[in-house]
Amino acid sequence: MQSCESSGDSADDPLSCGLRRRGQPRVVVIGAGLAGLAAAKALLEQGFTDVTVLEASSRIGGRVQSVKLGHATFELGATWIHGSHGNPIYHLAEANGLLEETTDGERSVGRISLYSKNGVACYLTNHGCRIPKDVVEEFSDLYNEVYNLTQEFFRHDKPVNAESKNSVGVFTREEVRNRIRDDPDDPEATKRLKLAMIQQYLKVESCESSSHSMDEVSLSAFGEWTEIPGAHHVIPSGFMRVVELLAEGIPTHVIQMGKPVRCIHWDQASARPRGPEIEPRGEGDHNQDTGEGGQGGEEPRGGRSDEDERWPVVVECEDCEMIPADHVIVTVSLGVLKRQYTTFFRPSLPTEKVAAIHRLGIGTTDKIFLEFEEPFWGPECNSLQFVWEDEAESRTLTYPPELWYRKICGFDVLYPPERYGHVLSGWICGEEALVMEKCDDEAVAEICTEMLRQFTGGLEWGRCGEAGQAPAIHGELQDGTHAGAVLWRGHSSQVLFHHPWCSALRPARGCPSHRDVPRPLPTGDLRAVLTVERVP
Numbered sequence: 001m002q003s004c005e006s007s008g009d010s011a012d013d014p015l016s017c018g019l020r021r022r023g024q025p026r027v028v029v030i031g032a033g034l035a036g037l038a039a040a041k042a043l044l045e046q047g048f049t050d051v052t053v054l055e056a057s058s059r060i061g062g063r064v065q066s067v068k069l070g071h072a073t074f075e076l077g078a079t080w081i082h083g084s085h086g087n088p089i090y091h092l093a094e095a096n097g098l099l100e101e102t103t104d105g106e107r108s109v110g111r112i113s114l115y116s117k118n119g120v121a122c123y124l125t126n127h128g129c130r131i132p133k134d135v136v137e138e139f140s141d142l143y144n145e146v147y148n149l150t151q152e153f154f155r156h157d158k159p160v161n162a163e164s165k166n167s168v169g170v171f172t173r174e175e176v177r178n179r180i181r182d183d184p185d186d187p188e189a190t191k192r193l194k195l196a197m198i199q200q201y202l203k204v205e206s207c208e209s210s211s212h213s214m215d216e217v218s219l220s221a222f223g224e225w226t227e228i229p230g231a232h233h234v235i236p237s238g239f240m241r242v243v244e245l246l247a248e249g250i251p252t253h254v255i256q257m258g259k260p261v262r263c264i265h266w267d268q269a270s271a272r273p274r275g276p277e278i279e280p281r282g283e284g285d286h287n288q289d290t291g292e293g294g295q296g297g298e299e300p301r302g303g304r305s306d307e308d309e310r311w312p313v314v315v316e317c318e319d320c321e322m323i324p325a326d327h328v329i330v331t332v333s334l335g336v337l338k339r340q341y342t343t344f345f346r347p348s349l350p351t352e353k354v355a356a357i358h359r360l361g362i363g364t365t366d367k368i369f370l371e372f373e374e375p376f377w378g379p380e381c382n383s384l385q386f387v388w389e390d391e392a393e394s395r396t397l398t399y400p401p402e403l404w405y406r407k408i409c410g411f412d413v414l415y416p417p418e419r420y421g422h423v424l425s426g427w428i429c430g431e432e433a434l435v436m437e438k439c440d441d442e443a444v445a446e447i448c449t450e451m452l453r454q455f456t457g458g459l460e461w462g463r464c465g466e467a468g469q470a471p472a473i474h475g476e477l478q479d480g481t482h483a484g485a486v487l488w489r490g491h492s493s494q495v496l497f498h499h500p501w502c503s504a505l506r507p508a509r510g511c512p513s514h515r516d517v518p519r520p521l522p523t524g525d526l527r528a529v530l531t532v533e534r535v536p
Helices: 034-045 088-095 133-155 168-182 188-209 240-248 334-344 351-359 401-407 430-438 441-456 493-497
Strands: 027-030 051-054 066-069 072-075 120-125 261-265 313-317 322-325 327-330 365-372 381-387 410-413 422-429 485-489 529-535
Touching (some): 027 313, 027 322, 120 133, 168 188, 188 381, 188 422, 261 334, 365 441, 381 441
Antiparallel strands (some): 261 313, 381 410
16 A cells, blocks of 8 residues: 555656645545545546545445356445436447447336336236236326326425425325225225235335335425436346446546545645644554644644645644645545544534534435345246235334345346356345344344245245245355355445445344244255345
8 A cells, every 4th residue: 555645656647746846736535435435537538637546445336236146246335327318337338338228219108117128027826826917007007197296396386295204205105005096996905905005116216215114205396306318227247337437537546445534624724834733642643642732742643844825725644644734525434424423524624514414314225136046936036025915004114123124026037047147136125135134144144034924825836846845045256155144235324334345144133033944945055145236
């Protein structure tokens, strides 16, 4: 790891030369995710030569990480490029031949798996019945009509009535319910199914919004979200290819890995000369041998000797290094800001920025990858969506810890099988996702297997092998993870204050008893793997 003073790589390369031209500002970028890398790349391309990127973890990419499972690449973080028109990530990937279109037409239509352009979503009840396609289509049309209404409050400045509690979930649930109940053509059994589907759709919406529940999402501001037009795409070779493309033009000395930031001392110019006075912060601080007035015993590393100049910003790192700068670009996530804003900035941020950090919401969304020896779903099926019939009258998307699995909205079928094998990708969000993360890997595997058995139990294509036999989960991670192991990867904004690769092999807390739940069947010497990951 190099110090903040750049070392020259080439005397005739102005972007990698370590000598700062007189008058060149020093810029520090905090975070080496997509935003941080893009900022550094843009600065270098514009001729700035004194640029440093500080990354807390041991890798670049932030909330993008691709891993190998067998011959396929799976995304532990960002999965899709949403929209193409004017999307810089799309244009970068397209120019380098990385794309594959994943939706019909020029925009995503309906709530179907984005892994496949073909097939239909299979809506299943907890009694093992498939909801008829015409019922699903009728409900989907109704839901989308109400969804469009939720956009109008912001876009047309419509007042929000008290009954909705300014909540997308409350408004949507009540509006859809009233329309279903007022339909004179549907029999009561059909109405009951449609009422139960409301909760399933809101669970999907909660995952897409990375919220605990749509009940907590502001109705008056919901329409502020706009979708970039154009098709959605995946990158078969892995989203990390985009990260690598961004990093290609950045000299290696610019990015410092394993360099977490403790505090940003900003607005310093009016009070401190360059070579700033920073209060000592614990043992090992190179400024701890202070002189009169608190002046450090040695000039901070990376500082300039011209004492008559003033540094506007000083970045204090966890290893006690002080890095003076003219400008600092902060690209850390909202979750990090929520946790650390009180100590991360000195002086404190302006009131309006603190208020924005408080008011903006961020939640946890986890993906669950299950690989099977053989598919137990039909070839026309691109996703399995779980509808709990006893939730027809439910008014909440919050479950007690022992029922965390009810928040799983369904499983997408990864496509094509020639690339991924026979893999399902499940989705869960909110507090229930955090409860799941506290469960041991075997418990999560058993619960997911039992749910699949329960929701597909009455269907001919819902069995694998002999009658009553559980689907067999198998697979192997490139790093040799063993049978039943759960691979956790933080991908919400909290990634920097959850252990990125924490062990999930610990006693379950808040999990139900699994004595009566059949275990996934072993498949010879193939090793079971369940991959669980947190996403935006």
